[in-house]
Amino acid sequence: MRPHKKFVPFPFEYHQEIELNIESLSNLGVGIAKVDIPSQEDPSELSKWVVFVPFSLPGDKVRARIFRNDNNCSQGDLVEVIEPSPHRIDPKCPLFGECGGCQYQHLEYQTQLEWKTQQVGELLKHMANINHEVKPAIPSPRQWNYRSKLTPHFNKPKNGKIEAIGFLRNGRRNSILDVPQCPIAMEEINDALPHLRKEAQLNAKQFKKGVTMLMRVTEGQVETNHRSIATEHVSDLAFNFLAGDFFQNNPFILPAFTEYVAKHASMHNAKYLVDAYCGSGLFALALASSFDKVAGVEVSETAADWARANARQNNIENATFKAASAEAIFADIDFPADETAVVIDPPRKGCNEEFLSQLFAFGPSRCVYVSCNPSTQMRDLQEFIKAGYVLEEVQPFDLFPQTRHLECVAVLKKG
Numbered sequence: 001m002r003p004h005k006k007f008v009p010f011p012f013e014y015h016q017e018i019e020l021n022i023e024s025l026s027n028l029g030v031g032i033a034k035v036d037i038p039s040q041e042d043p044s045e046l047s048k049w050v051v052f053v054p055f056s057l058p059g060d061k062v063r064a065r066i067f068r069n070d071n072n073c074s075q076g077d078l079v080e081v082i083e084p085s086p087h088r089i090d091p092k093c094p095l096f097g098e099c100g101g102c103q104y105q106h107l108e109y110q111t112q113l114e115w116k117t118q119q120v121g122e123l124l125k126h127m128a129n130i131n132h133e134v135k136p137a138i139p140s141p142r143q144w145n146y147r148s149k150l151t152p153h154f155n156k157p158k159n160g161k162i163e164a165i166g167f168l169r170n171g172r173r174n175s176i177l178d179v180p181q182c183p184i185a186m187e188e189i190n191d192a193l194p195h196l197r198k199e200a201q202l203n204a205k206q207f208k209k210g211v212t213m214l215m216r217v218t219e220g221q222v223e224t225n226h227r228s229i230a231t232e233h234v235s236d237l238a239f240n241f242l243a244g245d246f247f248q249n250n251p252f253i254l255p256a257f258t259e260y261v262a263k264h265a266s267m268h269n270a271k272y273l274v275d276a277y278c279g280s281g282l283f284a285l286a287l288a289s290s291f292d293k294v295a296g297v298e299v300s301e302t303a304a305d306w307a308r309a310n311a312r313q314n315n316i317e318n319a320t321f322k323a324a325s326a327e328a329i330f331a332d333i334d335f336p337a338d339e340t341a342v343v344i345d346p347p348r349k350g351c352n353e354e355f356l357s358q359l360f361a362f363g364p365s366r367c368v369y370v371s372c373n374p375s376t377q378m379r380d381l382q383e384f385i386k387a388g389y390v391l392e393e394v395q396p397f398d399l400f401p402q403t404r405h406l407e408c409v410a411v412l413k414k415g
């Protein structure tokens, strides 16, 4: 095979095979090796060069085939595991490695947790410039069959036939891998998948473009209509929301997750709570009994409506909800800042500048920042530190076993 036109043949040739000892794991779930190469300035000197190899693990000795050299690192495909890491195990799913969904099925679960914890510490140090202990990641009670939502896709049918229904192939942008079963999805989803796939094939001629299907578990059934109502139970609360709207999709860990946020938000006499980016009210309502008054804010009108309905349904009378962009909440509340905690759980892109400046102008005594994207969370944490907040605790929760993803909770107090 010929290299891509832009291939740079330094320090390795195209498709050169090299043996590597994998030392660590990036937060994208990719194994990292460091090798000595002759320095470009002075070839008699050696310098360290990083090589990334997807699906290799720390402790593995592997053979990798180089397909790309960048300015300070190279990328290789895993050809062979010469000596396996003691933590390497057999993946459960026959599609592991081909499917872009999971990165860690070949790694013992305890070791997945240890690496996730370490990765948060490294991001904190390198991106936010904060040296702080990270508490060991809290495991998911279920390591398999935990996802309550799955969104299989297919591309535009060709000649009236759908080629594959599933997820993007690992490392690809358009190519979809056919996924008949998914071992991280709840059993209800796997039971319903064959029928849904068959139905899509039968109707293939109707689809003029690619489709992302919805499968949401609700009360033991699978809902596929975005506009239908789904229900989830967290401890003794019931939450209704539109099946297509956001809801945390590992229900098994939610009692521990919300309890942790409740405990840390309500410390030191905080009596008032703002739940920013509140969705259908998960934190606001799960934490309401620990506070005198709660105010939630959420940009989706339907989610905010459901948050109000969920408060009524669960007989919670001290919570109000506003449908607006998160920064709008500060003009509404009359809570004393020194007795107020703010829970912040933004989408993957993190908080916007407007929200952060309004938040800091208000100056709540405590903030609990929950994030599914530690990179944007670390970027925002720098702003909290500049605004005089002190990091009290960092606690990852493993909502997504077998994958590189996690939720990270950062607890901050006003300095």
Ligand SMILES: C[S@@+](CC[C@H](N)C(=O)[O-])C[C@H]1O[C@@H](n2cnc3c(N)ncnc32)[C@H](O)[C@@H]1O
Binding pocket: 246, 247, 248, 276, 277, 278, 279, 280, 281, 282, 283, 297, 298, 299, 300, 303, 324, 325, 326, 327, 345, 346, 347, 348
């Ligand atoms: C990660 S979800 C968290 C939802 C909720 N805390 C939960 O755990 O169920 C982020 C939420 O932020 C909402 N959102 C996105 N941009 C927003 C904005 N600018 N202001 C308020 N909410 C926003 C989304 O609609 C979504 O419901």
